Ligand code: PEP
């Protein structure tokens with residue numbers, strides 16, 4: 001159930017409503033919007049007492065009580081009609097500006113990372129991506145630099161001021177990764193690893209949740225519910241393509257998820273055309289399409305020497321290609337009413 005509070009109620013009145021929700025056997029999740037606050041009350045409505053008496057019992061504080069019909073509750077737009085925005089060291093994701101997260105698939109060396117970080121920043125990116133723990137299909141392929149990679153990301157952040165996004169692969173690493181990153185990435189292969197999602201949520205860092213390789217949108221939204229229901233409001237959905245029968249692309253980038261996530265949820269939607277297409281030559285078109293359709297951010301792989309990359313060589317843009325992409329995106333951003 002969603003409890004819509006009246007605008008400008010006092011802290012005391014709000015606390016009284018929260019106490020009553022708990023007394024009736026529900027877990028309250030407070031969501032503060034610009035105009036007003038709503039409370040998501042999570043609990044089984046069949047076994048608990050009804051919340052419908054709240055507007056009568058708290059006439060000065062509670063405006064209405066609404067059921068959420070969907071299986072996902074806190075993630076749903078019914079619970080939170082306004083877009084959620086996520087503040088990453090002053091970079092707002094989900095606002096007017098389409099934020100660009102760019103960097104190598106894997107952190108490989110100080111030289112590789114810093115060169116990329118400075119170049120993507122100069123071209124207009126605001127967040128640096130780079131995997132330190134890599135989920136590789138083969139155990140014989142490059143697995144990432146681990147802690148050393150995290151430290152290099154931290155160094156790049158200090159040198160450039162860019163925010164950092166990196167993947168969390170294991171619950172055991174949650175605290176360590178959270179210490180170095182600004183956004184935790186949950187990869188496609190772990191998108192329904194619920195214990196990992198809970199561990200990521202509990203770090204308090206924003207969580208970017210990739211869509212799984214064969215995940216339905218409802219399953220993705222429900223996976224996102226694990227983040228929000230663990231008291232972390234800072235969730236980003238990231239479409240990175242799904243496995244289909246097609247072989248010309250590595251995955252099939254499902255751009256229909258942009259309007260669908262926008263309709264169903266208040267959390268921002270990020271598009272990753274790099275994993276999505278698996279081909280550097282398609283990244284530009286995918287980005288233009290994503291911007292036109294309302295994506296809130298793009299996650300793009302960039303490498304100073306893509307041919308020599310230790311992972312995902314075919315899909316990484318060179319520094320020059322990335323700069324050209326940023327220039328060519330401008331009219332598409334303007335046409336979409338974005339910056
Ligand atoms: C990546 O971002 O490099 C990555 C491994 O992504 P995904 O989990 O989408 O495959």
Ligand code: MN
Nearest residue numbers: 105275301312
């Ligand atoms: Mn990659």
